[in-house]
Amino acid sequence: MPSFLSLTSLEDVAEMLWAEGPTCALVAGGTDLLVRAPRPERTLWLDISRCAELAGIGLDAQGRLRVGALACHQEVVEHPLVRRHARLLGLACASVGSLQIRNRGTLGGNLGNASPAADTLPALVCLGASVRLVARQGAREVPVSELYTGPGQTVLRPDELIESVRVPLRRGRAAACFKKAGQRKGMCCSKASVALDARVRPGLRLVDVRVAMGAVAPTVLGVPAAEALLEGQRLSPRLIAQAAEACVAAARPIDDLRSSAGYRRAVVGALLSEGLLEILERLRRAERRAEGLRRARRARGRGRR
Amino acid sequence: MARALKVLGKRTRRLDAEAKVTGALVYPSDKAPDDMLWLAVVRSPHPHARVLGVDCAAAEAVPGVVRVATARDVPGENAFGIAIQDQPVLCGERVRYQGDAVAVVAAESLRAARAGAAAVRVDYEPLEPVVEPEAAMRPDSPALHPGGNILHQGHFTKGDVAEGFRQSHVVVEREYDLPMMEHAYLETEAGVSFYDELGRLTVDSCGQYVYRDQTQIARALGLPLERVRAIGAHVGGAFGGKDEITVQIHLALMTHLTGRPCKLVLTREESILFSTKRHATRVRYKTGCSRDGRLLAVEARFVADTGAYASLGGPVLNLMLEHVAGPYRVPHVKVDGFAVYTNNGFAGAFRGFGCTQACVGIESQMDLMARAIRMDPLAFRLKNALQTGDRAALDYEMKTAVGAAATIRSAQKGKLWRGRAAWRKDLRKVPAALRPHVKRGLGVASQMQGMGLGIGLPDYCEVALELGPAGDCTLRASTSEFGQGAYTAYAAMLAERLDVPMERVRIVGGDTGLAPDSGTTTASRTTYAVGNALLMACERLEAELGRLAAERLGWPAGPARLRAGREPRVQGAGGQAALAGLLGQTPLEVRATYHIPVAEVELGDGLPHLLYSYGTHVAGVEVDTLTGEITVQAVEAHLDGGQVILRTGFEGQSEGGVAQGIGYALFEAVEFERGRCLTTNFNTYVLPTSLDVPTAIRTVPVVVREPTGPWGAKGISETCMVGVTPAILNALEDALGVRFTRLPVRAEAVLRALAEQAPGGRAGARTRRKGS
Structure with missing residues (x-):
């Protein structure tokens, strides 16, 4: 049986990891750890759930969104800063597990567990987020897109832990979607997932388009080909189909009990299509509304003359 | 009046x-008698192996371990089984599935018991597993039991099916591949054992029939019946999965050997590996009807994978045969069935008890035939519905109240079916942009289910x-x-x-x-x-x-x-x-x-029943054709249970049945690879959750009083589930024009079928129509 140690300061945790890193398994929400025991050499379960420095959601010195590693998924979903400036992250967090899991599982845990199917990863990659890693020797930042080297594998050294996630704020009108295909409607791991984030420009156009996929490759996968197709172009069902094709072409999925490679490949395209079709519908509705307002204003103007 | x-x-x-x-x-797993020992069971990791030796020395040396028992320590007959006692309490020579028990460890703590179990050294010689039922039936297959691998077979004919098919305007032939299903009760198998105040060896656990548990415990321990007491009052779910012995004999044995109270609670993995399941079954149907919709012939063949031991495999197969033609009148019938031993786990009783498999077959066939002759599926069923005095599929007279037609008529009058045209087009809740990609469909299924144990067994x-x-x-x-x-x-x-x-x-x-x-x-x-x-x-x-x-x-x-x-x-x-x-x-x-009154005729092997419950289900599905995702949006259950005893209980049973029927249709399958179970917990054995079950479940009591029933009542605990699955399959064909014959139907299968259906895809119809 592993031993269990609970520490309340980040400094002490860093110290312990410096000394014992390879034998430690970090415990925060425990939603991964308690259902699948860590490798046997991890004999010390180090509880970090009471480290205040790892908690909270707010703005950092550079004006970026800081989500502490201990923030649970539901906290992220409900936070006003996330709703305003990182809606995509909220959408992804809302699709995780069940309310009970979202209330326990932490964002830091979802990142550190490094499952290829983790739902927050495609969203964070789209948002250009970085992870702040802390060690006794000092801190460093790594973009989420460069954090992973394989399933369950990260660039974290044994003496490092995830302190927080930093997300550049999105300003202006955003279009975002997160879609996942699971084995059922709730309490499920993704068979495949797609996230998209972009700014909206007049004429049904998207710019700064970012697309990323989960569960279709050993690590989270950005899809530059789809981004390039969509960037600055007028959205149309045809363009959407082409972007979906680009996702299908980029996917490198595997067969497992949860799904088949063939389905995963097909469904990432379908998920992006559905997300973009819904975005297109919303943009069209907004344009019609704006057009109606303009017309009404013109009519009023004529009346005054 | x-x-x-x-x-x-x-x-x-x-x-x-x-x-x-x-x-x-207080449930069985909550109980904790004073001074009790915890038990842990050593189970075979192999689907099939010879046991060369069991060495308990290291286990006995684990601190806290009090006693380790092996086959040698079973004082009575080292065997159990409801119908045939072919399963060892503890295997001494051979293991036949992953989960077969080899030793039991009793210790002062759960941790010590598990450490002890891990320290038991079993020397196995792995044998080639027998995994394919059709191959297992052949004489050249290695035999898992002395009598060969066919546990039970049944063959019935009525009339002349060849003549029936000659007269038929439409003949439909299909094969259905139905998976093994886990009961997935909330509480795993659990119990405690002790000597009661009268000195009786007492097992307080989770069985579905305490008197049979008592018999099975006494037989294995070599004790007279009156020295054994079995308790099983409030249990955390069963669905047939706790009908067979689970923890009872191991508990009794260890209290017998140590003189102390014992407790055993199976882990979920153990429960899934070890307990009985619904039989995986390959079902072949050929059915024919006239141009005006008279069912003329039903020919079927069932091959049920009964796994390593008999349990109730024989009776389950019998109910498939008995219900081969559903609640319909048909002059020509031929049916063959086999329950076959393999090393794929272990099958037994499960809500529906064989009717489930037959119902998926016949109700799919009924829809295919109705479609082929362009007849309304409920009108087609009503036209053929059994009435009191008709002769059933296996050629005996239906003597008691028959609610088939009444439930079908109730479904015809139900909101869902009457509003079907509008329901199919109602995509208000789907985002407008996705509506072209979403299809809705409605399906029906009707069912009968024998009540009680049938003839031949004391009931x-x-x-x-x-x-x-x-x-x-x-x-x-x-x-x-x-x-x-x-x-x-x-x-x-x-x-x-x-x-x-x-x-x-x-x-x-x-x-x-x-x-x-x-x-x-x-x-x-x-x-x-x-x-x-x-x-x-x-x-x-x-x-x-x-x-x-x-x-x-x-x-x-x-x-x-x-x-x-x-x-x-x-x-x-x-x-x-x-x-x-x-x-x-x-x-x-x-x-x-x-x-319980029984039929006047006796067809052998407990067949037939005298009393049946009836039901007709209407299911509405919505399919996202881009992702293949299926959503069951509405179910209407028209159940004939005679007089309703508890209205809320009636509806509760029905809603649970809908959830389980959805699980069988769309989600659940215990999967094996060369006899090794791949789905040993709920992360891989995927059950529907409340989000996958429609809020729109309507249960309509159809009161056809059973004259022999209390106030005219009969049971509905199986009819409420069995028809749900084929109703969903029929709804899927209505939505997509695709007939699914392999369960569960998951998104993967939907996308594959839609791809095949697309221009250039494979054509799949095997319907023969005369003059076309």
């Missing part, structure tokens, strides 16, 4: 509601009824309560019959030491059987009260009835008298035994 009912059919609160909601109710139910001087009643019946609400149903029936308020009724169940043998808690039989027995008991009670009144109060002879009130009274030929005065301090006890 019948007297208006006071209690039955109402939204009665369950007797155990408060205890269950507050957590006060009796004894109860004891006690009336106290204060007017409180105690009913003692040995059946179990595993969530279905049976005990509340008993109390409601007593309250209706005796003029005793429900809160004054106490049910003592599931205990061979306290309650007489009321038979199994299975086969949709409990409400019917216990209801009839308690009615007999009530009549006896009134006769006894009359006799006492005659003796003590000098009343003229004749029965006396109970009258409720603050001071309960008896009323009879001599007027009224206070109950307390009549009884004095001594409660009055009567007993009664009801024998």
Whole structure:
């Protein structure tokens, strides 16, 4: 049986990891750890759930969104800063597990567990987020897109832990979607997932388009080909189909009990299509509304003359 | 006209509601006798192997371990099984599936017991697993049991199917591939054992029939029956999966060997590996009908994978055969069935009990035929629906109330079916942009289900009824309560019959030491059987009260009835008298035994039944054709259970049945690779959650009174589930034009089928139509 140690300061945790890193398994929400025991050499379960420095959601010195590693998924979903400036992250967090899991599982845990199917990863990659890693020797930042080297594998050294996630704020009108295909409607791991984030420009156009996929490759996968197709172009069902094709072409999925490679490949395209079709519908509705307002204003103007 | 009912059919609160909601109710896994030992079972990691040796020395040296038992320590017959005792309590020579028990460890703590189990060294010689039932049936296959691999086979013919197909305008032929299904009860198999105050070796656990548990325990331990007591009252779910022995004999054995109380709770992985399942079955159907929609011929073949041991594999196969043609009249029938031993786990009883597999087959065929002759699927079913006096598929007369047509008519009048055209087009909740990619469809299925054990097996139910001087009643019946609400149903029936308020009724169940043998808690039989027995008991009670009144109060002879009130009274030929005065301090006890009536014909192997329940389901599905995701949006259940006893319980059963039927249709499958189970917990064995079950479930009671039933009631605990699955399959064809024949239908299969259906895809119809 592993031993269990609970520490309340980040400094002490860093110290312990410096000394014992390879034998430690970090415990925060425990939603991964308690259902699948860590490798046997991890004999010390180090509880970090009471480290205040790892908690909270707010703005950092550079004006970026800081989500502490201990923030649970539901906290992220409900936070006003996330709703305003990182809606995509909220959408992804809302699709995780069940309310009970979202209330326990932490964002830091979802990142550190490094499952290829983790739902927050495609969203964070789209948002250009970085992870702040802390060690006794000092801190460093790594973009989420460069954090992973394989399933369950990260660039974290044994003496490092995830302190927080930093997300550049999105300003202006955003279009975002997160879609996942699971084995059922709730309490499920993704068979495949797609996230998209972009700014909206007049004429049904998207710019700064970012697309990323989960569960279709050993690590989270950005899809530059789809981004390039969509960037600055007028959205149309045809363009959407082409972007979906680009996702299908980029996917490198595997067969497992949860799904088949063939389905995963097909469904990432379908998920992006559905997300973009819904975005297109919303943009069209907004344009019609704006057009109606303009017309009404013109009519009023004529009346005054 | 019948007297208006006071209690039955109402939204009665369950007797155990408060205890269950507050957590006060004690389940088998909650029990913890003083000074108990924890048990852990050593199970085979191999699907098939010879046991060369078992070395317990290291396990016995683990601190806290008190005793390790192996096959040598089983004092009686080292075998169990409901029908045939072919499964060792502890395997000494050979293991036949992953999960077979080899040793049991008793220790002072759970941790020590598990450490001890891990330290038991078993020397196995792995053998080639037998995994393909068709191949296992051939004489050249390695035999898993002395009699070969065919546990049971059944063959019936009526008329001449060849002639039936010649007369048919349409003949449809399909093969269905149905998976093994796990019961997935909330509470895994669990229990405790101890010596009771009378020195009886007592097992308080989770069985569905305590008297049979008692027999099986006594046989394995070599003890006389009266030295063994089996308890199993409140259990955390069963669905047939706790009908067979699970933890009982291991518990009894270790208390017998150590003299101390013991406790055993299976882990979920153990439970899934070890317990019985629904039979994976390959089903082949060929059916024909006339141009005007008369069902003319049904030919079918079932090959059911019964896994490593017999359990109830034979009877399950028999029910497939009996229900081969569903609730329909058909002149020509030929059916063959085989239950085959393999090393793929272990199959046995499961809600539906073989009807499930037959129902998926025949109801899919009915839809295909209706489609081929362009007839409305409900009209087609109604035209062929069995009536009392008709001859059933296996050529015996339907003698009792037949609700087939009534449930079909009820479905025709139901909201979902009447509004079907609008329902199919109603995509208001789908984002407009996705509407072109979303398809809706409605499907129906009708079903009958034999009630009770059929002919040939003793099917009796004894109860004891006690009336106290204060007017409180105690009913003692040995059946179990595993969530279905049976005990509340008993109390409601007593309250209706005796003029005793429900809160004054106490049910003592599931205990061979306290309650007489009321038979199994299975086969949709409990409400019917216990209801009839308690009615007999009530009549006896009134006769006894009359006799006492005659003796003590000098009343003229004749029965006396109970009258409720603050001071309960008896009323009879001599007027009224206070109950307390009549009884004095001594409660009055009567007993009664009801024998479930059986058919006059006997086809062998327990066939056929005399009594059947009926149901017709309408299911509405929505399919996202881009992702292949299926959503069941609405289900309407038209269930003939005769008189409804508990309205809320009736609906609760139905809604649970819908959830399980959805699981069988779209989600669940126990999967094996060369006999090794791949789906050993709920992360890989995926069950539907509340989000996958529609909120729009409507349950419509169709009251076709069964003359022999208590107030005309019969059971619905299986009909409420079985028809749901084929109704969904039929709805999928309505939505997509694709016939799915392999369960579960997951998104992967939908996308594959749609790709094949697209221009250039593979054409799949095997429907022969004359003159076309």
